[in-house]
Amino acid sequence: MSYADRLRAEMRRHSTKRIALTLALTLLGLSCAAQASAAHVFKIRDEGHLHFIKSSGSQLIDEGHSSGTFPGIARVRFTYNGNPIVAAQFTIYGRYGTIVGRANGRLSNPTSTSPSLRGSLTITGGSGRYAHASGGGELFGVFYRRSYALTVQTIATLHY
Amino acid sequence: MAISRACAALLVALALWLPGIARGAQSARISAAFTPKRLGAATTVRMGFRLTGYAGHVHAPLTGLDFHYPADLGIITSGLGVATCTPTQLEADGAAACPPNSIMGHGSAEVQVPFGGEVVHETASIVLVAGPSENGFLRLLACATGLTPVAARIVMPTLLIAGHLQISVPLVASLPEGPDVAVVSVQVTLGGRLTYYEQVQGRTVAYHPKGVTLPKRCPHGGFRFSAAFSFLGGGRAGAQTAVRCPQRG
Numbered sequence: 407m408s409y410a411d412r413l414r415a416e417m418r419r420h421s422t423k424r425i426a427l428t429l430a431l432t433l434l435g436l437s438c439a440a441q442a443s444a445a446h447v448f449k450i451r452d453e454g455h456l457h458f459i460k461s462s463g464s465q466l467i468d469e470g471h472s473s474g475t476f477p478g479i480a481r482v483r484f485t486y487n488g489n490p491i492v493a494a495q496f497t498i499y500g501r502y503g504t505i506v507g508r509a510n511g512r513l514s515n516p517t518s519t520s521p522s523l524r525g526s527l528t529i530t531g532g533s534g535r536y537a538h539a540s541g542g543g544e545l546f547g548v549f550y551r552r553s554y555a556l557t558v559q560t561i562a563t564l565h566y
Numbered sequence: 567m568a569i570s571r572a573c574a575a576l577l578v579a580l581a582l583w584l585p586g587i588a589r590g591a592q593s594a595r596i597s598a599a600f601t602p603k604r605l606g607a608a609t610t611v612r613m614g615f616r617l618t619g620y621a622g623h624v625h626a627p628l629t630g631l632d633f634h635y636p637a638d639l640g641i642i643t644s645g646l647g648v649a650t651c652t653p654t655q656l657e658a659d660g661a662a663a664c665p666p667n668s669i670m671g672h673g674s675a676e677v678q679v680p681f682g683g684e685v686v687h688e689t690a691s692i693v694l695v696a697g698p699s700e701n702g703f704l705r706l707l708a709c710a711t712g713l714t715p716v717a718a719r720i721v722m723p724t725l726l727i728a729g730h731l732q733i734s735v736p737l738v739a740s741l742p743e744g745p746d747v748a749v750v751s752v753q754v755t756l757g758g759r760l761t762y763y764e765q766v767q768g769r770t771v772a773y774h775p776k777g778v779t780l781p782k783r784c785p786h787g788g789f790r791f792s793a794a795f796s797f798l799g800g801g802r803a804g805a806q807t808a809v810r811c812p813q814r815g
Contacts (some may be wrong), residue, residue, distance in 0.1 A: 490702025
């Protein structure tokens, strides 16, 4: 075998090693990224039963327990001034921190004693483990006009 | 020189004054009050207006009213009007035919009724009733009933849009083919001592709805109300008022 042949064989062996190493590193990287991504996405499916705390004009503050995949205490500032699109700001106090956000929904049948509402929510931040939380989802609920209580179901995706 | 200046001023004054006479110019004054006036607390809201025609003349009939009130006044969250009454039901049989839980307030109106060369005053009772919603907005029905000398009942619907009520006032003839009656003043109270009923464990229980809640903060200059009135013949008038902020302590 000539010197040139030996050199070519050596290069092929090194090249194969490099490819294998690159592939291994890429796979490791992808795996880590997938794990990191999975750890920061959380599907929320909760139901909250909130009771009236206080009011100021057309703004109500309700609070209560939420149960489901993100259990905690929910506090909602709910504004209903006649427009069928109602708005709310919420804070959910969970075990590892809070998530805060805003929501709006459309009330159907507002003259009934308990009109239902449907809308969307946006998670805008939080504290503790959820300090950089974001996300969004849907909400469904009922507003009790006699007691000013709220029952809210949420299906949302939380990124943190 | 001085005399000619005075004449000119007089002519200008006359020029400004005469169109008012020709149109039968009207002026308006509105009033608003909260009882009790305590920020953040439930209250009754009393609103009213008085129209003044040109001295000695019959008022032009009122045809429309645009009323603005503070948008954050908790009228919708007052717990008032948790049942509804239809305008047809209300017009046919009055508020007595409506569910008690649909009654949102009461009031009265004074109207001028032209009879021959005379003008007779009549007082009509007003009931504020929750009507069926429209496009997601609550509807308020103002039902005015007069008995003598003109027996009539009119129902004026308006949507409860945040901070705004727009009411069309139908014309009511004093006699068949006669001139229309003209509204002079209206006073209404939203809330007050109303009795509602609810089902608790199969029993009907009476309760008093909480009523309109005042915001916790009073805006600078107080809670502002304004109104624009339109009259038959195209006349217009406007007025505003403010409920002063309650004193602290």
